[in-house]
Amino acid sequence: MDILEKLENIIQPLLDDLQVELVDLQFNKGTRTSVRVFVWEDGGISLDRCSAISRQIADIIERKDVISE
DSSP states (O other): OOHHHHHHHHHHHHHHHTTOEEEEEEEEOSSSOEEEEEEEOTTOOOHHHHHHHHHHHHHHHHHHTOSOO
């Protein structure tokens, strides 16, 4: 299982609970490792909602230690 599959497996249940659809997931391991999560919900999504979701995703990734660096 590659890193994108691992990330999706841990992120998807959270997004399901929040009733948000995962549109795309990107992982970049370079000088600065980054995870980009693109989401969608009916009626659009606010910046505040994106920020809250981002914090929850970051917390899960950290707790599950998916990205060791």
